[in-house]
Amino acid sequence: MKPPDSNPADVFDPLRPRLLRIAYRMLGIVAEAEDVVQEAYLRWHQTNRDVVRDAEAVLVRTVTRLCLDVLKSARVRREEYVGTWLPEPILETVEGDDLTLTLMMALERLSPLERAAFLLHDVFGMDFEQVAKALDRAPAACRQLASRARDHVQEARPRFPVTEAKGHELASAFHAASRSGDTQALQALLAQDAILYADGGGKVKAVLNPIYGREKLVRFFEGVWRIPAVGSAQLVHEGTIDGLPAYVTMDPDGMLQTTAFAIEDGRIVALYVTRNPDKLKGIRRAVVGESS
Template sequence: MDRAGQGARRGMTVPAPDDAAASFDPLRPRLIRVAYRMLGSVADAEDIVQEAFIRWMGADRAAVREPEAFLRRTVTRLCLDQLKSARVQRETYVGSWLPDPVVEAEGDEDEDVTLPLLLALERLTPLERAAFLLHDVFGVGFDEVAATIRRDPAACRQLAARARAHVREARPRHAIERRHGLELAEAFFAASRSGDMTALGAMLAADVSIHSDGGGKRPAAPAPILGRSNVLKVQKALAILFARHGSQLVRVGLINGLPGFVTREGDGELQTTALDIADGRINAIYVMRNPDKLRHLH
């Protein structure tokens, strides 16, 4: 007798395969957020969540009281496995590594999970990252965190506390008002493309830095560029290239929680620029040029 028949004899309703998608799909965006925050890769996050869906299809769904908790646990464990190989890949990465850019829509509420915070998470152990994200970012209780990462609640509290101490400096203390941040991003685009170094210099903090990720696929600085004078030298040289080859503004918006913009450059490829702003000045400029990390934006 098949499973449905056995369930009918016991007076139980056994979910049909179609029910798996019906219960999973509303949770998919939240699960992708968890996986992306863990991995920093949109493509890997989508693959992890799809694997979780396959496991959900094969699970005894009638016995799962809280599908979201069950699936969040599944996704987190898959991410922990993935991070083991990700660390090896980071060691052989060409140039600076930045997480995939996510351009957030109006009304998104994850603006405190900024690009500097995502970079700070890279310095944590996988378990510290999981405990911190689940508890501090997604509001999961320590009992569930413990069940997810297979540690006792006291150990999970310690993991989250250690992580919190490491990332404290990366969290925005005085988040810039969204509209002002986007206005500054538009002004930065205009000045950097026109070559107005006076206007550009007025926007930059003294210790500003540029971090660019080409992944060995497109030209990018192999290491961060530090200090206002060095950044202005680079921007002056880039302005000549922009004038020669073109740089078209596609949209202005929040990129990984930071004000920024998407452009189409002279080679036809997309590029994102995100600005870390404090006290009205730009502290850091994050430029994504790796085409593999920009595919999802197309």
């Protein structure tokens, strides 16, 4: 007979990083993901663990269902969100998967069940029997959910991606051009149909609606250059944010901004700018070494 598991943390803690990754990919907000995982731990603590054969399956199911509950209210909050909503930026591709910020934006347009089925199967490698138990749906239904999501995500994947080194080279070149006011350099870096998304959340100044097209973007940056703080913003980090080449800058007043780039065929096709300070607390701790 199996001895009772007296310490729930002994099983839970090794699984916590995976559970956090699932919750973050589902929700796009680190704090909400951490809350969900903590709630899962409390429930695990109250579970009769002696009868559990597969702790990971039980915990993934718990986290997934908690995330689905959060998404019900999150959809309403995001409809009321001021301006464009972007996932909270995290440094590097922690999961080692290829689900970039661009693809996370594509997931935002799916139903919560489609998103969950796709993430659990395609990203985290669970078979459809396991996905079915997590979602309380038939395996065939989960297969259809994941298929619909996969088609949608496939449309957002770059057809002609660039190497990681080239991506960082273009990001660095954009930063230099955006500081110097070199419009010709900007035009050379941007694709004709490039898009800029900015997330200020109503907390700080940011464009409320996406800006479409190279010419409009160049005119936008021409206006930005007239703002004194832009030229004196300090580059504090260059690297990867949610799988995309990116950098972090700090204004003279201490305001942080992340800028990430989707690049295809050697040109920037999308810029993702996050300025909402609520979403930059983790970035501030990581690159500045201080809490908000």
